[in-house]
Amino acid sequence: MVSAGMFSEEKLRDIASIADEYNYAFIKAALNFGFLTRKEYVAFLEKENYPLIDVRNEEIDEYLLEQCDLHHMNSFLYIPLRRDGSGTLLVAAADPLDEKLIAGLTVKFNCRIRMLGASDLDITWLAHTKRGIFFVKEAVFSLMRRDPESSGIITFTDGQLAVIFGLTILFFVALGFSFINTSVVTNLFLSLTFLFAILFKLYLALKGSMSELHDSVTKDEIRAVDDSTLPVYTILLPVYKEDKLIRKLIWNLRSLDYPRGKLDVKLLIEEDDDKTLNAVRALDFPANFEVIVVPYHMPKTKPKACNYGIYFCRGKYLTIYDAEDIPDSDQLKKVVVLFRKLPDEFIVLQGALNYFNKNENLLTRMFTLEYSYWFDYMLTGLQSLDVPIPLGGTSNHFKLDKLVELGAWDPFNVTEDADLGVRVFEKLYKVGVVNSTTLEEANNEPFNWIRQRSRWIKGYMQTFLVHMRNPRKLIRRIGWRGFFGFNFFIGGTAVTFLLYPVLLLFFIVFIIFDIKAVRALFPDWVLYISIFNFIAGNVLMVYINMLAVFKRRYYELILFAAVNPVYWLMHSIAAYKGLWQLIYKPFYWEKTNHGLTKVSHSSTAATVAGNT
Numbered sequence: 001m002v003s004a005g006m007f008s009e010e011k012l013r014d015i016a017s018i019a020d021e022y023n024y025a026f027i028k029a030a031l032n033f034g035f036l037t038r039k040e041y042v043a044f045l046e047k048e049n050y051p052l053i054d055v056r057n058e059e060i061d062e063y064l065l066e067q068c069d070l071h072h073m074n075s076f077l078y079i080p081l082r083r084d085g086s087g088t089l090l091v092a093a094a095d096p097l098d099e100k101l102i103a104g105l106t107v108k109f110n111c112r113i114r115m116l117g118a119s120d121l122d123i124t125w126l127a128h129t130k131r132g133i134f135f136v137k138e139a140v141f142s143l144m145r146r147d148p149e150s151s152g153i154i155t156f157t158d159g160q161l162a163v164i165f166g167l168t169i170l171f172f173v174a175l176g177f178s179f180i181n182t183s184v185v186t187n188l189f190l191s192l193t194f195l196f197a198i199l200f201k202l203y204l205a206l207k208g209s210m211s212e213l214h215d216s217v218t219k220d221e222i223r224a225v226d227d228s229t230l231p232v233y234t235i236l237l238p239v240y241k242e243d244k245l246i247r248k249l250i251w252n253l254r255s256l257d258y259p260r261g262k263l264d265v266k267l268l269i270e271e272d273d274d275k276t277l278n279a280v281r282a283l284d285f286p287a288n289f290e291v292i293v294v295p296y297h298m299p300k301t302k303p304k305a306c307n308y309g310i311y312f313c314r315g316k317y318l319t320i321y322d323a324e325d326i327p328d329s330d331q332l333k334k335v336v337v338l339f340r341k342l343p344d345e346f347i348v349l350q351g352a353l354n355y356f357n358k359n360e361n362l363l364t365r366m367f368t369l370e371y372s373y374w375f376d377y378m379l380t381g382l383q384s385l386d387v388p389i390p391l392g393g394t395s396n397h398f399k400l401d402k403l404v405e406l407g408a409w410d411p412f413n414v415t416e417d418a419d420l421g422v423r424v425f426e427k428l429y430k431v432g433v434v435n436s437t438t439l440e441e442a443n444n445e446p447f448n449w450i451r452q453r454s455r456w457i458k459g460y461m462q463t464f465l466v467h468m469r470n471p472r473k474l475i476r477r478i479g480w481r482g483f484f485g486f487n488f489f490i491g492g493t494a495v496t497f498l499l500y501p502v503l504l505l506f507f508i509v510f511i512i513f514d515i516k517a518v519r520a521l522f523p524d525w526v527l528y529i530s531i532f533n534f535i536a537g538n539v540l541m542v543y544i545n546m547l548a549v550f551k552r553r554y555y556e557l558i559l560f561a562a563v564n565p566v567y568w569l570m571h572s573i574a575a576y577k578g579l580w581q582l583i584y585k586p587f588y589w590e591k592t593n594h595g596l597t598k599v600s601h602s603s604t605a606a607t608v609a610g611n612t
Helices: 009-022 026-032 038-047 062-066 070-076 099-109 120-131 133-146 158-177 179-210 219-223 246-254 274-281 302-310 331-341 362-385 400-405 416-426 446-467 471-513 516-521 524-547 555-584 602-611
Strands: 078-083 089-093 113-117 233-239 263-270 290-294 317-320 346-355 396-399 430-440
Touching (some): 009 026, 026 038, 038 120, 062 078, 062 120, 070 078, 070 120, 078 099, 078 120, 089 099, 120 274, 120 290, 133 302, 179 362, 179 471, 179 524, 219 331, 233 246, 233 302, 246 274, 263 274, 274 290, 290 302, 302 400, 302 416, 317 331, 317 400, 331 396, 331 430, 346 362, 346 416, 362 446, 362 471, 362 524, 396 400, 416 446, 446 555, 471 555, 524 555
Parallel strands (some): 089 113, 233 263, 233 317, 263 290, 346 430
Antiparallel strands (some): 078 089, 317 396, 346 396
């Protein structure tokens, strides 16, 4: 066993205890829980005359491999290769000195075993790509089989297409019979829909501002936590081509105030992402995470990777962090305390998200205003109304058994957490909000922002289409209040962005150009109502953005709320791009580039931590 002379007696006992609790090989516990760097590990093997072989290019007997369980190979870090001329079985192992593993394989294969040293990361890659096909198929198709009505694999049902084309035909027929009356009614309907959707958001924001989190966790409650009573906590870190952020990600997680031996951290790396795998290999400091390699399978989405990772999770609770996330150090303890206080029907707790580079440029300031009113006001408003809460893409904390019961995430939905929040409500469970913040990197580049936002809006459209396949059944499940909240928060969000440039164009034509054809088509009272609705909607959204600064004391951002009409125009561009992708490539996951900011997060993190 790789241990002699490398660890003190105390660390040996700690590693052995973790290995027993997780049923891991000693070397896996040492590497994955921050007791040993991979450079130290490789140097030790070379010293013991076990230089690492390039196991990914070794000849492998598939029959022997099929006799081994993926979970066992993943936990004990070995791969059976082939028999040599004398009948000895060659086995690649991260710890070729592991006598317990040698004894077990000798019994299993009833032959002599010869161990060869190999990188734990390469063994992990081989084990998952060779034997993970069943699990990745389950990750993709399990929800579709168990609950087909909740799966987004079909974008538009036949019934929805019939309604869409039927209404389109009816609209053009009505135009033919009475062009002016149809145009007037359509104009009024669109402008009233726009205003009503914004009024609903204003109502939510005001409700959220008046209702402080009654389920908040105090610092005294955190100090009273006995670490020995804390459960194992799983953290999923889905990454794709984030090699430049791996070091920062690991350092951010080291600040979490949670017992090291009870953090079950899974770094989910795609099969074709050698850049990130090699970045992990090159780390020169101990890291507390386990690499899970997700075998190739379409769709290539974050929820598919997370679903695959669940098969290897060991925690009672589970959360997701993105590559650039900086969670509050006590966030996990707060979640545990709050889950213990809340009724059993609360199965998800959503943490607030905000940005450490809020003052970098105009776009990051607007992004920060948006997230501040969304997570500090909107979510608490939704919670107080007891209507479906669309979860954010990160820092949502689940009871793992209930997450599995729900079928986990929909791999065909590109805003999988918003969809899951609705499904939680449909199954009569509840979502809570925890008073803890995770800092992220605000997108500081317009085209990158549009790529990210178009995916989010497309996902809201997908979620709306999935859950509105049978409106009557949805009403029975979530009630009229939930149905109303779902339509105006999930559906209304996308609709307002799509309507905005249409109403803006109409406003510009009427005010600036004063085209007579417009006045001939619409009576003055219709024009006045439409213009009023458009102006009122913009004024209300500026007000909501101004309201957003107060809880976090971001007073320097208050004047930037006036730029919201321009910011909304960017949303509209993203919405039309998302609509196009919804039709032509609904499952395409448009990747957002991270690590673009030049701003350090340290001072901002300290400020936010003090305000939460």
